[in-house]
Amino acid sequence: xxxxxxxxxxxxxxxxxxxxxxxxxxxxxxxxxxxxxxxxxxxxxxxxxxxxxxxxxxxxxxxxxxxxxxxxxxxxxxxxxxxxxxxxxxxxxxxxxxxxxxxxxxxxxxxxxxxxxxxxxxxxxxxxxxxxxxxxxxxxxxxxxxxxxxxxxxxxxxxxxxxxxxxxxxxxxxxxxxxxxxxxxxxxxxxxxxxxxxxxxxxxxxxxxxxxxxxxxxxxxxxxxxxxxxxxxxxxxxxxxxxxxxxxxxxxxxxxxxxxxxxxxxxxxxxxxxxxxxxxxxxxxxxxxxxxxxxxxxxxxxxxxxxxxxxxxxxxxxxxxxxxxxxxxxxxxxxxxxxxxxxxxxxx
Numbered sequence: 001x002x003x004x005x006x007x008x009x010x011x012x013x014x015x016x017x018x019x020x021x022x023x024x025x026x027x028x029x030x031x032x033x034x035x036x037x038x039x040x041x042x043x044x045x046x047x048x049x050x051x052x053x054x055x056x057x058x059x060x061x062x063x064x065x066x067x068x069x070x071x072x073x074x075x076x077x078x079x080x081x082x083x084x085x086x087x088x089x090x091x092x093x094x095x096x097x098x099x100x101x102x103x104x105x106x107x108x109x110x111x112x113x114x115x116x117x118x119x120x121x122x123x124x125x126x127x128x129x130x131x132x133x134x135x136x137x138x139x140x141x142x143x144x145x146x147x148x149x150x151x152x153x154x155x156x157x158x159x160x161x162x163x164x165x166x167x168x169x170x171x172x173x174x175x176x177x178x179x180x181x182x183x184x185x186x187x188x189x190x191x192x193x194x195x196x197x198x199x200x201x202x203x204x205x206x207x208x209x210x211x212x213x214x215x216x217x218x219x220x221x222x223x224x225x226x227x228x229x230x231x232x233x234x235x236x237x238x239x240x241x242x243x244x245x246x247x248x249x250x251x252x253x254x255x256x257x258x259x260x261x262x263x264x265x266x267x268x269x270x271x272x273x274x275x276x277x278x279x280x281x282x283x284x285x286x287x288x289x290x291x292x293x294x295x296x297x298x299x300x301x302x303x304x305x306x307x308x309x310x311x312x313x314x315x316x317x318x319x320x321x322x323x324x325x326x327x328x329x330x331x332x333x334x335x336x337x338x339x340x341x342x343x344x345x346x347x348x
Contacts, residue, residue, distance in 0.1 A: 002337030014103040014112070022068075025076045035079065042338055043081040047345035049145060050083070052325045053222040053249050053303055055180055058145040059083035060348060061316065061341045064307045064328035065152035065183065065226075066114070070121045071129045078147040081341035086328065087126065088152030089185045092170040094122035095156055098190060104273045105334075108264040110311065111280030112331045113273050114256065115190045118154050123174040130178035151179035152226070154188065161193055165206045172210050181221055184210065187228035187255040189277045195228060200238040208246050222249035224305065229254040229286045236290070240297050250303035252328070253290045257283055280331035284309025288322050295323025311336055313347025320348070 009017040029035045047059035062084035063077055071087045078085075097119025104113045120126065130149065137146050153171035155164040168184060175182070184207060186197035197203060207225065214220045225248060227239055243251065256277025260270055263282060287308025294304055306324035310316050311332040319327050333340050 002339070006335070006337065010105060010107070013101055014105050015100065018103070022073050022076065026073060029076050029079060038079045042079065042342050044342045044345040047081075047083070048348060050326060053181065055148055055222070056145050057083045057148050057326065059341070059345045060320070060326050061344050062086060062148075062150075062305070062326060062328045063333065064330040065089055065150070065185070066116065067330055067333070069119065071126050071133065071149075074133050074147065074149070080338050081345065082147070083341075084148035084150060084180075084326070086150035086152050086183060087130070087179070088120065088183075089118050089154040089188065090120050090123050090126050090151065090171055090175065091118050091154050091156045092123050092159075092167050092174075093156050094125070095119060102276070104276070106263065106265045106269075106278075106280070109280065109282055110331070110335050111263070111265075111278055111282050112334065113276040113278050115274075115276035117157065117190045118188065123153075123171045127174045127178055130175070134178055148180045149178075150181045150183055150224075151175040152183040152185050154185045154191070155194070155197075157191055161196055161202065164197055164202075165209050168206050168210060169213065172213060176217065176221065179221070181224060181249070182210070183224045183226050183252050185226050185255070187226050189228070189256060189258050189275075198228065198231065198235065198239075200242060203239070203242055204246070207242065207248060211246050211248070224248070224250045224252050226252040226255050227290075229257045229283060229290060229308065230259065231290075233293075236293065237297065240294060240302065243302050244298070248302070250305065250325075251294060252305045252307060253294060253324075254283070254287050254308050257286065259286075279308070280335070281309050281311065284315060284318075288318055291319055291324050292322040310344070311340075313344045316344045316348060 050057040050060045063082050065086040065088045098117035102115045155167035256279045291306050304324045305326045306319035307328035310329050316327045
């Protein structure tokens with residue numbers, strides 16, 4: 001069924017198809033009996049719960065940041081069986097992101113290229129939506145563990161790197177009471193100069209500042225760092241050392257890659273698309289290698305949320321066996337369809 005629907009959606013521009021499909025799902029989910037049917041159809045009621053970094057996840061399969069940037073579709077994504085959803089990347093001020101088109105499919109490679117540029121409604125608007133979501137969650141009578149929400153935070157494009165720490169602080173404070181954990185995003189390739197913040201000194205300034213604020217709270221929230229798959233081993237070692245030094249709660253491995261190696265898509269097609277971060281099946285091996293390396297380098301002391309090329313239960317098990325405690329999908333959701341969370345949960 002979804003393979004037929006996907007062919008129709010793939011006739012539309014990728015970003016248009018994304019919002020069209022999610023808005024349609026939102027519409028039909030507003031009808032109680034259809035909402036109940038979707039929940040039964042797409043949720044694995046026997047999925048194994050996971051306790052990780054102090055939080056109770058109803059299952060190990062989450063949706064990575066970038067899919068629901070503005071926290072508009074949390075009810076619908078919960079119905080589709082995800083154990084957690086990472087919203088964002090959110091910035092202090094609203095921004096439109098890069099010029100369209102900025103999201104491209106590579107069907108031959110089961111991949112996507114995006115250069116979205118942190119388009120979002122701004123942290124105050126997103127925080128208000130999350131506040132309303134949490135109020136609804138508190139009213140629910142279901143005994144099913146609630147959906148865990150991660151807050152992926154970044155800096156505005158116009159903010160110079162030397163002042164980036166201020167943007168991360170603003171987002172951290174605004175979202176603190178409405179998310180369950182944080183992910184600091186300095187690894188997107190689509191904001192000019194952002195990846196320079198992955199260097200050790202810049203990272204230390206941002207993360208240690210957030211950790212200082214965090215430890216001043218009555219109930220500190222887990223803080224993760226999302227890293228690029230394009231880091232060299234020296235940079236990865238620096239990240240592991242820094243994570244230990246400031247007691248970071250974990251790493252998200254990994255973001256999209258700027259590499260275009262070993263793709264089936266032709267070079268003229270890639271040239272026509274242009275710059276952006278590549279995600280999907282071509283990233284699977286590199287992401288798994290990074291998870292494995294970080295797990296061994298840290299002696300298993302640093303929790304890892306694995307993301308990159310996860311389309312099936314076998315892909316998820318590969319990441320978990322490499323040392324991850326949780327997995328996230330994104331591109332796999334586009335190619336596999338709404339059963340992906342349930343299918344993976346059933347095989348774990």
